[in-house]
Amino acid sequence: MKVLLLNGSPHKNGCTYTALTEVANSLNDEGIETEIFWVSTKPLMSCTACLKCAEKGECAFDNDRVNEFVKKAYDADGFIFGSPVHYAAATGAITSFLGRAFYSNSNGDGSSAFKFKPAAMVASARRAGTTATYDQLNKFFGITQMPIISSFYWNMVHGNSPEEVRQDIEGLETMQQLGKNMAYFMKCIEAGREKGLTIEDKPKTRTNFIR
Template identity: 60%
Template sequence: MQVLLVNGSPHERGCTYTALSEVAATLATEKISTETFWIGNKPLAGCIACKSCTEKRKCVFDDKVNEFLSIAADYDGFIFGTPVHWAAASGAITSFLDRAFYADLCGRRKSFYLKPAAAVISARRAGTTATYDQINKYFGLLQMPIVSSQYWNMVHGAKPEEVKKDLEGLQTMRTLARNMAFFLKCKEAGLKAGVSLPMLEEPIFTNFIRD
């Protein structure tokens, strides 16, 4: 089983990376392999609602989003990490998730369907819970079970060495990893025992405006 750790920070090995590394180390003890996908620090365009992804099954902008979509189906679970910028997720990972999840949804790729996911939030001080809520909404729309921990999935510190001093935050990362491993093992055991995935209905789209 494999979990993809998505680093949404502009710093490849900063505070967010430090938190994700704690998750990765604990998953390794549970015999779960991990890879880290850094979204980079080059500009990422927001979704322009062109809906090209409905037919092409990928985003019209060929960048880190399509690179991510090309490998996403190979993973069994996902953890998305982001720093807090202005009491919200970074602009880069917001654009990244808007486009990646929309392309998957409209293109009916099903790369994320019923795969467990978690958000990891890094901040110097505040804005973590608002960001945590923001990222979790992506998982809810794509029917991804949300994995939690003993506390909200966050670490504090302005520098990686400060994050390493956040003992409760690091413990929260380890608990998150163990909970992710448990869920993955339960899902695997259920499928092997013959428990089938839920029946899928054709999506129904309605607006609030009525004739």
């Protein structure tokens, strides 16, 4: 089993990476393979609703790492998405990244890189805005039928540098428990699958508020 961790910070080895590394180490201790994937600092297009992904099976914009991430996502069994707090919200980069990744990942055959796979988000901040960021990114999982994994506190760390994050003992312990909880639920899902348990994916009727 493998967990793919997305680092949505412009700093490849900064505070968010430090938090994700703590989760990854905890997952590794539980026998789960991990990979930390960085969004990079290249400019990222937001989704333009061109709908070309329905034809191509991937996002039409291929000058960044979104399609590369989605290809890896098909082989992952769980996800951790990390973002620093910018103006009490997730970064513009990870928001654009996830908007395109989640919208374009279906191949038109009903398959999905994310559906039914457990996910969690991690926020890092110097001081505040973490819970707003936590709520914001969890919405990607809630609309994609992904079990949302929590810890014994909201998934956040505090610090203005990796060194300061390492002094946030409660934050680090929250990351460690998050890794253990993720491993537990992944093993439960695997055990259920071995018993032949499946989830019925009912068809969805799309409506708006006037019909």
